[in-house]
Amino acid sequence: MSENPADPRGFAERVYAVVEAIPPGRVTTYGLIARTLGSPRSARIVGGALQHTPEGRHIPAHRVVNRQGFLSGGWHFGHPDIMRDRLLAEGVPFRDEYVVDLAQALWDPSDEPDLDRLYGRPEDGFAPDDLDDDAPFRIVEVTA
DNA sequence: GCTGTGACTGGGT
DNA sequence: CACCCAGCCACAG
Numbered sequence: 001m002s003e004n005p006a007d008p009r010g011f012a013e014r015v016y017a018v019v020e021a022i023p024p025g026r027v028t029t030y031g032l033i034a035r036t037l038g039s040p041r042s043a044r045i046v047g048g049a050l051q052h053t054p055e056g057r058h059i060p061a062h063r064v065v066n067r068q069g070f071l072s073g074g075w076h077f078g079h080p081d082i083m084r085d086r087l088l089a090e091g092v093p094f095r096d097e098y099v100v101d102l103a104q105a106l107w108d109p110s111d112e113p114d115l116d117r118l119y120g121r122p123e124d125g126f127a128p129d130d131l132d133d134d135a136p137f138r139i140v141e142v143t144a
Numbered sequence: 145g146c147t148g149t150g151a152c153t154g155g156g157t
Numbered sequence: 158c159a160c161c162c163a164g165c166c167a168c169a170g
Contacts, residue, residue: 011167030152040153041165047151048167066152073151148170157161 011042012049017119018109019050022063025090026107027100029067036109037119051076062086069095069102 018033030043039045050061050073062083066072071087074080080098088094093101112118 031154034152039166042167043152044150044165045152045167048149050151052168061151064151067154071151076151146170149168150165152165154164155162157159 011037011039011045012052014119015046015049016053016057016059019059019061019064021109021112021118022060022107024060024063025092025105027063027065027069027087027092027102027105028107028109029065029102031067032108032110033064047073065100065102069100069106071098071100074098 014037015033018028018036022028030046031040033046034040034042046064050059050064053059053061061073062077064073071080071083074083077083077086084094084098087100092105095101109119
């Protein structure tokens with residue numbers, strides 16, 4: 001599987017679009033980005049995309065942390081301190097040395113209105129695998 | 145095309 | 158609360 005047909009820009013491009021929308025002083029998580037893009041199980045791919053962030057583009061990748069608020073991508077900046085200092089400079093509250101206070105700083109991309117225009121539209125022709133994710137049961141074919 | 149690999153996650157122990 | 162475990166899925170060899 002390479003690229004989503006309904007996703008001509010590529011998954012990584014859409015990840016960048018979301019990350020660029022994160023307000024200064026706020027953070028979001030890999031999982032929320034993945035969910036917002038319609039692919040809840042692709043949190044790891046989100047991380048992979050950020051690892052290959054193009055130099056020329058100023059993408060605030062330091063505003064992405066894991067579900068616990070931990071700066072799991074800290075070493076990408078040379079040292080986790082770099083990432084932490086950038087967040088501190090923006091006023092992001094910390095619960096621990098390398099753990100941000102998600103209760104205060106978490107920003108959910110899916111709360112943003114007009115998601116389609118901001119991040120692209122995952123609906124058209126998107127693989128329906130995500131739809132049953134949160135469903136309590138799966139609809140199966142009735143065999144005669 | 146097949147395989148290995150994670151800046152992840154949620155559930156279980 | 159802290160590990161451990163097994164899915165996860167796009168992407169690079």
